[in-house]
Amino acid sequence: MSFSLPELPYAYDALQPYMSRETLEFHHDKHHAAYVNTGNNLLKGTEFEDKSVEEVVKGTFGKNQPLFNNAGQHYNHIHFWQWMKPNGGGPIPGKLEQQITSDLGGVDKFKEDFIQAGVGQFGSGWAWLVVKDGKLAIMKTPNGENPLVHGARLILGVDVWEHSYYIDYRNRRPDYLKAFIENLVNWEHVEEMYGSASA
Numbered sequence: 001m002s003f004s005l006p007e008l009p010y011a012y013d014a015l016q017p018y019m020s021r022e023t024l025e026f027h028h029d030k031h032h033a034a035y036v037n038t039g040n041n042l043l044k045g046t047e048f049e050d051k052s053v054e055e056v057v058k059g060t061f062g063k064n065q066p067l068f069n070n071a072g073q074h075y076n077h078i079h080f081w082q083w084m085k086p087n088g089g090g091p092i093p094g095k096l097e098q099q100i101t102s103d104l105g106g107v108d109k110f111k112e113d114f115i116q117a118g119v120g121q122f123g124s125g126w127a128w129l130v131v132k133d134g135k136l137a138i139m140k141t142p143n144g145e146n147p148l149v150h151g152a153r154l155i156l157g158v159d160v161w162e163h164s165y166y167i168d169y170r171n172r173r174p175d176y177l178k179a180f181i182e183n184l185v186n187w188e189h190v191e192e193m194y195g196s197a198s199a
């Protein structure tokens with residue numbers, strides 16, 4: 001199965017003022033598209049040609065770094081677009097909020113620690129909210145890596161590569177992360193992923 005670039009689930013200007021049309025045009029149409037195209041070229045002739053994106057990510061980790069990088073980034077971005085929505089942020093749905101409170105010390109503490117994971121990721125990478133061993137946890141990973149290859153199920157992630165925020169926030173990564181968590185997250189989608197990750 002070759003990779004294909006999904007459409008954004010909203011208009012390019014729908015996330016303004018927190019994420020601009022220009023950022024989404026570059027990020028989706030250039031960066032994500034490049035992972036798809038490069039990934040497809042690297043897939044050719046490998047044992048992974050008819051595998052799902054998840055299987056390619058898991059199967060190439062530590063074995064085929066160029067294919068892993070592109071498949072990982074393709075996988076991460078498919079989800080990243082879904083984790084945002086216009087008028088996002090706001091209250092976290094009840095069951096997930098309760099779990100955040102019991103596993104992560106409350107909503108405020110979770111938000112602080114999630115932002116800190118993104119700020120503390122040296123260079124390019126991602127910060128995550130995951131389910132691991134039946135509990136919620138915060139993780140960070142470099143480059144195209146993700147929690148799938150560390151035995152965790154991802155339910156929320158934020159891209160901290162500079163291409164995700166430099167047009168809108170320049171070097172102010174903490175401001176971008178705060179805007180993401182307060183104004184962009186599609187909590188209903190996170191809740192849905194939490195439901196299937198903990199089932």
Ligand SMILES: [Fe+2]
Pocket residue numbers: 027031077159161163164
């Ligand atoms: Fe990205």
